[in-house]
Amino acid sequence: MRRLVGLISTIYCSLIWFGFCLAVEIWAESRNWGSSKMGYLNSILPNSSGSQADDSPVSGGGLSQNGKFSYGYASSPGKRSSMEDFYETRIDGVDGEIVGLFGVFDGHGGARAAEYVKQNLFSNLISHPKFISDTKSAIADAYNHTDSEFLKSENNQNRDAGSTASTAILVGDRLLVANVGDSRAVICRGGNAIAVSRDHKPDQTDERQRIEEAGGFVMWAGTWRVGGVLAVSRAFGDRLLKQYVVADPEIQEEVVDGSLEFLILASDGLWDVVTNEEAVAMIKTIEDPEQAAKRLLQEAYQRGSADNITCVVVRFLDGKDYNAHQQQAQPSPSPTSSSSSSTNSPSSSTSSSSNTVSCENSHHLLSLLCLV
Template structure:
């Protein structure tokens, strides 16, 4: 999606791609990211919002209602999409999805907006499930809810994101302790608080900021053959081996994920987090895209 250059905006886009040639136009050419892969679903979530957030200096520590910006629609296997725009015109977001070869949906997205101390807070996430849909669905239902409840959310947002990710993983595993399932999920999220954008990922999600067609990566895939990830896994007693691609224990093709109880000692849910602000790295007009790629 392209943003009108005269509008100062942030756009967050998320998509899931498998078994198709990934075309990212200027972003793909800048990153040389296009390669032959398979697609199971293509899901996009995008946000347009004013970078400048007005703060009421007389506000108290109050929180407004949390609004689900995007509503799930019944999907009969065809293309579905939706769109929402705030009354003041400062925020708009939407999604589109179509089903690939999978019989059931394993992927979910979430988009919420609220106000805290007079500031608009926007949260966007895409969760790619594997081995089933339960982990991804649990993240949709609880991850941002847990984040908003964190006592340090406004004071130390990065700490709150990290701890909320890991606590949500613990909670999910506890909720599934009496089942024989071993669902897992990645997560790619963007949280906008005032002039600050926090991008977090667990798994092989990717986040890219594009300015004038030039792509700037904000995340790195959590792959088992990444040197630091391999060292962490082997130090914990695990093994990384080739089985069509590099896999933890010859099973999972990513080194971090929610769920995956049988590999939990090695496959953690601790996110990598990047923080940008308009005063430092975040330009006044920018396209920020979260991309989920599965090999």
């Protein structure tokens, strides 16, 4: 009898929880939200949208004037009907230095935050007075300044919009990788895959402690979420969760030497289905970084990635590699900047959606739960 009562209690609790999640989802859909960063039902129900990715993703690449690196990118909505990924590949001159700036920005709650970060982060960074002399400090300042300016610019609009960022800055023989959120950076050094960023998830001990000390909470809703809503613990934007979801980047510096072969920056549309080691092994022999980025994107799509997919690959060159690339690639003018084409550009998307649940409207959720 006790077992029967226990079984009935378990089933009852499961139904109540599912009803709560369904109520949240219905309410979120009524607000025109629908992002993989949020929404419990997205993780347990099959995708019924029927949308397919374009077989020809946006892609491109270039070569630095000093012959030290080449780069390529590929980006596609994947199986999603909307596009919230952005990327930036840029070569600029700062105080006599040729600087490479590369970034992947994965939006949630619409594309607005990711678009803003793409358009402003690197400009804010290279205009920082300490960009060359104290690059780490300049990166941290640029991240937080861009976040604060985005929140000011929106005037309480797009209050649920947010974005990850995974960026790589090349200055001389230094590679500085910074990130917030779960877009990831991985290098190949000496043939080995090495993660040079950490995915910011709310269940990580230090992240959870920081959130709780700020007055927030972390709960399970398909995955661990800040306030039961957001699956990343650091991001640009996210006005309603800003007290807990900060834009403070973690920064890692690497020396660019003969053992450093290439760098991959990608949104979680790749990393959800491809491991670091698999990604590195997959493109190790592909010298053209654009083709390497396209290869990663195609593999993620074939493995069933349910998210937008964006990859940037930077290959570090020695003299022999440079001569080969000069014959294959046309050098990019200075400064150079690349972003999505008009056909598949996130900026051309008219639909902005997310399953973010506003904290200030939590009483609506309780009302919906009662209805369920």
